[in-house]
Amino acid sequence: MKEDYYEILGVGKSASAAEIKKAYRKMALKYHPDKNPGDSKAEDMFKKAAEAYEVLSNADKKARYDQFGHAAFDGSGGFGGGGGMNMDDIFSQFGDIFGGAFGGSGGFSGFGGFGGGQRRAKGSNLRIRVKLTLEEVANGVEKKVKVRRKLQADGVTYNTCSTCGGSGQVTKITNTILGRMQTAATCSACGGSGQVINKKPSDADAQGLKVVEETVSIKIPAGVEEGMQLKVPGKGNDAPGNGIAGDLLVAIETEDHSTLKREGDNLHYDLYISISEAVLGTSKEIDAVGGKVRIKLESGIQSGKILRLRGKGISSINGYGSGDLLVHVNVWTPKELNKEQKEFFERMQGNENFEPKPEKSDKSFFEKVKDMFS
Numbered sequence: 175m176k177e178d179y180y181e182i183l184g185v186g187k188s189a190s191a192a193e194i195k196k197a198y199r200k201m202a203l204k205y206h207p208d209k210n211p212g213d214s215k216a217e218d219m220f221k222k223a224a225e226a227y228e229v230l231s232n233a234d235k236k237a238r239y240d241q242f243g244h245a246a247f248d249g250s251g252g253f254g255g256g257g258g259m260n261m262d263d264i265f266s267q268f269g270d271i272f273g274g275a276f277g278g279s280g281g282f283s284g285f286g287g288f289g290g291g292q293r294r295a296k297g298s299n300l301r302i303r304v305k306l307t308l309e310e311v312a313n314g315v316e317k318k319v320k321v322r323r324k325l326q327a328d329g330v331t332y333n334t335c336s337t338c339g340g341s342g343q344v345t346k347i348t349n350t351i352l353g354r355m356q357t358a359a360t361c362s363a364c365g366g367s368g369q370v371i372n373k374k375p376s377d378a379d380a381q382g383l384k385v386v387e388e389t390v391s392i393k394i395p396a397g398v399e400e401g402m403q404l405k406v407p408g409k410g411n412d413a414p415g416n417g418i419a420g421d422l423l424v425a426i427e428t429e430d431h432s433t434l435k436r437e438g439d440n441l442h443y444d445l446y447i448s449i450s451e452a453v454l455g456t457s458k459e460i461d462a463v464g465g466k467v468r469i470k471l472e473s474g475i476q477s478g479k480i481l482r483l484r485g486k487g488i489s490s491i492n493g494y495g496s497g498d499l500l501v502h503v504n505v506w507t508p509k510e511l512n513k514e515q516k517e518f519f520e521r522m523q524g525n526e527n528f529e530p531k532p533e534k535s536d537k538s539f540f541e542k543v544k545d546m547f548s
């Protein structure tokens with residue numbers, strides 16, 4: 175059972191954005207890995223708080239969390255509304271939380287020493303939304319999108335930064351509300367890249383970057399859901415100097431289908447047939463992802479029967495098989511009859527063949543529902 179995000183941050187459900195931010199700031203400082211070296215419990219709390227803040231600080235995610243709880247982000251297979259954050263993701267929140275005091279520019283950490291090794295400056299992330307049809311969701315799709323990225327301009331030359339000697343970081347003693355801390359801070363002279371611009375073309379910005387429209391191909395796996403976020407590494411903005419490019423974050427939106435309703439990996443379709451079709455049997459074309467499917471209905475089929483077309487649902491995002499297409503049979507009772515038809519049904523009243531005789535196989539609605547979820 176996942177802990178409640180509000181409880182993690184120690185705020186009430188009606189807490190304002192400012193209160194949520196303040197509560198997170200407090201926890202991030204208390205459990206920061208630099209303050210608790212080697213303490214895995216503190217690291218765990220640090221990550222939990224970051225995940226809670228990630229969701230509660232975003233109006234969309236917060237609204238979904240308030241309505242559905244953790245289920246709002248379930249089944250996300252590692253994409254996640256808030257789950258699966260790595261330390262880089264967490265540190266990249268800090269620019270927002272701590273302002274210039276802690277956050278490095280371009281989304282890299284102002285804290286040193288975590289994860290070991292030299293931290294290379296990372297370009298900022300780009301965010302786009304992609305809208306998918308049910309067919310695209312069912313089978314997966316490759317989408318080509320136009321993205322305006324900031325890329326390193328041609329002809330930019332660099333010198334090694336003299337302030338930090340090219341490391342991108344300077345060690346300094348800071349007085350924080352935690353007391354004196356020795357931190358490896360991002361070099362302000364070069365923005366952490368270790369290099370300063372020597373020459374640049376006139377159309378490049380101060381960091382030697384220039385906006386370029388690029389077509390990016392995004393492979394979207396089958397089975398994604400509304401609200402999931404995919405990451406295309408390295409397709410965000412370039413970092414200045416020898417840094418690495420940020421990521422392209424792709425928010426998934428899904429269109430409703432006119433006749434098919436999704437439920438997990440299964441699809442549902444409501445089929446209406448006439449009384450005579452139910453009595454005599456028939457074959458019908460129904461909608462399925464990837465085209466129409468013809469199904470046969472035996473004579474004497476009952477209203478409420480659910481036909482299961484195995485594997486005709488959505489491919490599982492985990493890659494394990496596919497859901498089913500469940501066809502709900504509804505027998506349409508005519509509301510208007512002419513004289514002849516009325517006389518026919520009147521003659522059939524009390525006829526033995528028209529008397530309901532449900533068998534064991536004609537399960538009640540509730541038993542069918544139970545079967546479907548077992």
Ligand SMILES: [Zn+2]
Nearest residue numbers: 335338361364
């Ligand atoms: Zn520097």
